Amino acid sequence: MNEGIPKAEEPQPALTVGITYNLRQWTDDGDDRYEEYDSIETISSLETEIRKIGFSPLRLEQDEHFLETLSRVRPDFVLNIAEGRGGGRGRESQVPCILESLDIPFTGSDPVALALTLDKHLTRTVLAAGHLPVPEGCMISPGGELSEAEMLLKRHGKVIVKPRWEGSSKGVFADSTTTDAERLPFLVSRIWERYAQAALVEEYLPGDEYTVSLLGNPPEVVGLMRIRSDRYRENFLYSLENKRDPDWMDHMVYEGRSALDPSVTAFLENGAVRAFEVLELRDLARIDFRTDVQGVPRIIDVNPLPGLRPGYSDFPISCQVNGVSYEDVIRGLFDAALRRCGLLEPFRLRVAS
Missing domain, CATH: 3.30.470.20 (ATP-grasp fold, B domain)
Structure with missing residues (x-):
């Protein structure tokens, strides 16, 4: 699978590989806003593997100095695992957009694909159009009517409610499923209020x-x-x-x-x-x-x-x-x-x- 990369002992020019990432922070209030971010153990493990290949790793945390640092050091290549800052649905595209603008090649998908896949509603729509199996669901925008979600629950008997654009199980709790139409307003409004975005209601699998x-x-x-x-x-x-x-x-x-x-x-x-x-x-x-x-x-x-x-x-x-x-x-x-x-x-x- 990976014979294309030589062992470290083989002669090769130096390649500086930047690792772009967001470092996880811990909060005392149990907030999950940093849940998608990476631990220092992940960064250290990637550095070890990069050195094994024979490349030189460089840490590039997406912080307030990120653009200045990236423009100054200009790595030859980037291993991108940055999830992006803030709560918008385009956050995973932030670092790839910057890398593209600076003509720095990087691992992984382009900004368009990253933005699309973070949005679970759009992802399901595109996959369904491609004739791939997805759960039936609907999107309820903040303040919207719940009639479509109620009909979905009636058809399937049980649904799960989650945020439209989150990852790492953010917004998915032990009580996020229900068989009771009277609980739907609570589950949907919890997403609206906590994550400031639309709620997805899907058939429970x-x-x-x-x-x-x-x-x-x-x-x-x-x-x-x-x-x-x-x-x-x-x-x-x-x-x-x-x-x-x-x-x-x-x-x-x-x-x-x-x-x-x-x-x-x-x-x-x-x-x-x-x-x-x-x-x-x-x-x-x-x-x-x-x-x-x-x-x-x-x-x-x-x-x-x-x-x-x-x-x-x-x-x-x-x-x-x-x-x-x-x-x-x-x-x-x-x-x-x-x-x-x-x-x-x-x-x-x-x-x-």
Whole structure:
């Protein structure tokens, strides 16, 4: 998969790789506004892998001095994991837009794809137009009528309510599902008030949850797993409370491809690759599925900026349970991105056979 990047001991010109990121901060009030940001452990792990390749890492936090620093140091290439500042739906595009304007090549999808996929309503609309399986849902703008959501609940018996543009389980709580129409106003208004954005109401999918990890252009499936919890055997949600539980990882069960029905894995792989292509993503992405009452996997989230913390984030875990190491993941990402940017030859990187 990643033979295109030589081992560190092989002669090669120096390549300065900036890591653009937002550093997670902890709040005493339990606010989740920094939930998507990365830990210092993630940055350190990426630096280690970059040095193994033979490149020189450079930390570039997206802070108030970011533009000045980036313009001054001008790295040769950027590994972008920045989620963006503020609460707008275009925040994941902030750093890629700046990099494009400065003509600095970077890993991952372009600003248009990043903005589109953060907006779950637009993502579902585009995927449905591409004939991909998605849950039925509706969007309720602040102050809007709930009649469409009430009809959705009546058709499916249970719904989940979440923000229109958030990630990392922000706005998804243990009580975000309901079978009671009288609770709908509370769940929807909670999203309006807490996140200042529209609420999405979707049919609740009661089955198993899966994630598929992709690398390359065209994409290759490098990780696939079913996600379960031995604490919540029924109605398990990747909720904010679960992720903040210090013991939650001890109760997670990750099952790789070998433990799954081949027909299910084929459906997941085909759907993930097709979603990657329909949304015009680049280099890497994680596609999440959940099965409906008939057992059909439907796409519930698309993440072109997946977490890359080893042993913690779903992307590297899904690769690990299928025999792909963290080192191979990062080398594969660089191979895909440098190849796409036409930088294999300038940095004497062998073309993978």
